Amino acid sequence: MKLSDIDLNLFVVLDAIYTEGNLTRAGEIIGITQPAVSNSLSRLRTLFDDPLFVRTADGMIPTPVAQNIIGGVRQALDLVRSSVQDSEHFDPLQSEKRFRISANDLTEAIQIPPLVRQLKDAAPKVAIECYQVRRRDLNIELASGNLDLAIDVPLTPDPQIKHVALRQSPQVCVVRKDHPLIKNKLSLDDYLSLEHIHISSRRGGLGIVDLALGKMGKKRNIVLRTQHYLSSPLLVTTTDLAMTVPMTFARFLTSLGPVQVLDLPFDASDLETHLYWHESTDKDQANQWFRSMIMESSNLDRT
Numbered sequence: 212m213k214l215s216d217i218d219l220n221l222f223v224v225l226d227a228i229y230t231e232g233n234l235t236r237a238g239e240i241i242g243i244t245q246p247a248v249s250n251s252l253s254r255l256r257t258l259f260d261d262p263l264f265v266r267t268a269d270g271m272i273p274t275p276v277a278q279n280i281i282g283g284v285r286q287a288l289d290l291v292r293s294s295v296q297d298s299e300h301f302d303p304l305q306s307e308k309r310f311r312i313s314a315n316d317l318t319e320a321i322q323i324p325p326l327v328r329q330l331k332d333a334a335p336k337v338a339i340e341c342y343q344v345r346r347r348d349l350n351i352e353l354a355s356g357n358l359d360l361a362i363d364v365p366l367t368p369d370p371q372i373k374h375v376a377l378r379q380s381p382q383v384c385v386v387r388k389d390h391p392l393i394k395n396k397l398s399l400d401d402y403l404s405l406e407h408i409h410i411s412s413r414r415g416g417l418g419i420v421d422l423a424l425g426k427m428g429k430k431r432n433i434v435l436r437t438q439h440y441l442s443s444p445l446l447v448t449t450t451d452l453a454m455t456v457p458m459t460f461a462r463f464l465t466s467l468g469p470v471q472v473l474d475l476p477f478d479a480s481d482l483e484t485h486l487y488w489h490e491s492t493d494k495d496q497a498n499q500w501f502r503s504m505i506m507e508s509s510n511l512d513r514t
Contacts, residue, residue: 217258222284224251225263229281232270301496303334310337310501313344313352313361315412317440318484321459322362325508333504343412353489359498360505361487373493374485375502377509380457382420382479387448388469397473399429406434408443408454420455423479444468457482 227237228248238248256263259280264271273281314322319341330337344352344361350369352358362377384402386393393401411418417425424430435452437443440460446452448468456464461472486505492498 218254221251221255221258222288224248225255225277225284226281226288228252228264228271229273229277232272234271301500303337303500305336306334306497307336307338308497309340310359310497311340311342311357313349313358313363314341315343315363315440317410317457317460318362320441320463322505322509326505329504329508346412349487353487354491356489359488359492360502362484362505363487365483365485366487371490372487373490374487375506376483377486377506378459378484379481380459381481382455382475383458383461384453384455384473384475385447385461385464386453386471386473387451388471390451390453390471392451393453393471393473395471395473397476399476402453402476403429403431405432405453406451407431408435408437408446408452409433410437410440410443410454410456412438418455419480419482420475423477427477455479 223241224237224243227240228234231237231240234248234252235245238245252264259276261276262274263277264273266272323339323341327339330339344358346363346366349358349361349363349366350372353361353372366374384397384405386405392404409418409421421431435446440456443454443456444464444467447454447464447470455475458472461470464470465472486502488498488502
């Protein structure tokens with residue numbers, strides 16, 4: 212017996228007959244006619260190869276098979292009803308929902324701590340799963356429900372993926388406090404003389420800074436390319452390497468070690484991040500609420 216071959220509405224009828232002990236009353240409870248209930252019962256009997264209910268003077272009495280399956284049927288129906296109710300009304304104080312977000316390590320470091328602090332009081336039973344999904348898989352993961360939300364740079368998602376700007380941060384250069392070449396100010400020549408760390412989730416390709424330099428006919432000296440932001444603090448504080456990162460991350464770095472945060476000596480685009488979700492969850496109260504929590508914790512128009 213395959214679940215895809217079964218009309219799940221039959222179990223609603225089964226529950227109603229078991230509860231009422233009468234086909235007419237069962238139909239009234241679920242809003243169908245007595246012949247329709249009889250037809251559903253006939254299909255159920257074929258499905259389980261059992262009478263399920265025996266007509267007596269005291270009403271429809273369940274057989275042992277019906278008694279054995281009713282517990283599981285009711286549990287499943289209660290779960291479905293609960294899921295529908297959750298989508299219609301979401302109570303963050305009582306919810307035990309687990310939200311799944313795709314984000315890189317930079318976003319986790321900056322976004323998740325204030326979000327967790329918010330949830331402690333607003334939704335103490337809610338949990339978060341945070342992991343990074345490849346950008347080419349985001350649409351599928353959001354559409355399938357494997358992900359609730361994603362935080363990433365501006366992308367070109369399909370029309371079913373909705374998004375909103377989350378954070379915008381200017382790029383700055385970070386070097387160690389006692390760097391032998393840089394003292395509190397950075398010229399273009401200084402910047403180009405440095406050896407740089409480039410952080411990107413891609414294996415190749417240019418970053419925002421490299422595109423800006425390329426328009427000027429300039430190129431920086433990248434000696435280390437890495438996928439992870441959080442591998443860089445020790446490198447910057449213990450070597451003469453420089454890295455160009457969003458101001459949001461630079462502020463985080465200042466709490467980890469003695470570094471200089473310097474304005475770039477040329478114009479480069481700010482780093483933008485957007486919040487993404489599938490249109491099927493656009494009106495879902497739980498998803499709406501969680502999006503509002505992320506927006507609130509992101510300081511949208513601040514760096």
